[in-house]
Amino acid sequence: QVQLVESGGGLVQAGGSLRLSCAASGRTFSSYAMGWFRQGPGKEREFVAAIKSSSGSTYYADSVKGRCTISRDNAKNTVYLQMNSLKPEDTAVYYCAAKLGYKSTSSTSYDYWGQGTQVTVSS
Numbered sequence: 001q002v003q004l005v006e007s008g009g010g011l012v013q014a015g016g017s018l019r020l021s022c023a024a025s026g027r028t029f030s031s032y033a034m035g036w037f038r039q040g041p042g043k044e045r046e047f048v049a050a051i052k053s054s055s056g057s058t059y060y061a062d063s064v065k066g067r068c069t070i071s072r073d074n075a076k077n078t079v080y081l082q083m084n085s086l087k088p089e090d091t092a093v094y095y096c097a098a099k100l101g102y103k104s105t106s107s108t109s110y111d112y113w114g115q116g117t118q119v120t121v122s123s
Contacts (some may be wrong), residue, residue: 033052039095049068
């Protein structure tokens with residue numbers, strides 16, 4: 001069992017930056033691939049970024065590529081999402097998720113989810 005708690009969301013002006021954190025419980029965090037997803041108002045949940053269990057290998061949605069960086073610190077059981085050059089269309093609830101095995105862009109393949117953190121980007 002893995003419990004995930006996101007933090008770091010908030011209100012930011014367009015062009016600003018935020019760093020989201022996701023703290024995981026459990027002793028086997030390094031075994032899990034981690035992903036970030038988001039769900040904007042009236043929209044379906046969509047993939048943002050993912051990172052392999054042993055770190056190093058990452059993947060991004062085209063909409064955030066070049067603006068976001070996913071990273072992890074296995075010693076701290078934490079995964080991060082650094083978001084720069086934020087746009088109003090980035091406004092959403094951001095969720096982190098965990099799965100055993102390979103990283104994935106599909107939300108249905110993730111086993112554990114956090115409660116989400118709100119990111120609001122004003123124009």
